[in-house]
Amino acid sequence: MAKRQGEEFWGLALDLVKNPTRLAALLLGLDLALAVQPLPEALSAPLLDLAHKLHALCWIVVFAWVVLAIGGILAQWLQRTNSILSEDNLRARKIVTQVRMFRRVFSVIVAVVALAATLMVFDATRGIGASVLASAGIAGAVAGLSAQKFLATIFAGMQIAITQPIRLDDVVVVEGEWGRVEEITLTYVVVRIWDQRRLVVPVLYFLEKPIQNWTRSSAEILGSVFLSVDYRAPVAGLRTELERICREEAGELWDGRVCGLQVTEAGPTTLTLRALVSSPDSSRNWDLRCLVRERMVCYVQDNHPETLPLTRVSLTDMHMHTAEDKEHG
Known part of the structure; x- marks a missing residue:
């Protein structure tokens, strides 16, 4: 399995660098050819200047392409060595979140630098290209006045990548x-x-x-199941049944940490019982809570039906009036 993943990674890496490498090899070959046989002097100066500028543009594209490819390879390597599909994936989710966020920022920076370098190739736009590189602070201030909400969102995204209040798969x-x-x-x-x-x-x-x-520091979680029963309910027997359900029926839904039953409220007519159970993650805890709720209700119905919630009506006054009527009659 590891060998297959390694082969897939190197195949993907080769796909990322294949095209920029071909272009770089072509330009290197062209440079060697020009070193051996320069362009004929018969060409006009504007044509020679245009050829040199196109050559420079091609190298800018190659360098930007190669840098992005290297960044993509590094990102893929980090994501493959830190799989979020594993059982204990807290560290992996942290790394993958940072990798994906910073790769986007890195791509934007490379694109801006490449654009500035491209503008500096031509005389007419050289000043603009220099301004892009040298006046980033001023440009940021101007952009901030017109797009404060957008920049605030961008900085918020970078802050999430660094501080990580949330991560992928949280x-x-x-x-x-x-x-x-x-x-x-x-x-x-x-x-x-x-x-x-x-x-x-x-x-x-x-x-x-x-x-x-729910998974900020760990995927483990506690879940509650509430039951309303009559005052005659055998709490100790219900607690034993809950432990049996977790131990014998829950399987991998229960992680063995917490399994308890408590009386959390004594109302006018019923007791409120809380079953507290633990699971390795929230998805299994949901299934465990549904299982516990169903099994506990069935246990009460089958073994202690008299403890189901009842509505009591007092007939004391009615009996007293009936007795008085008989005496006067």
């Missing part, structure tokens, strides 16, 4: 919806809801509003 509750973080970009986050819907949320949301992250 289980979160956003706007009352439970789901997993499927994609993180510089401007928005895609949350895959449990019913296959996609919730697209601006990155600023995760910095400005509180969210629930």
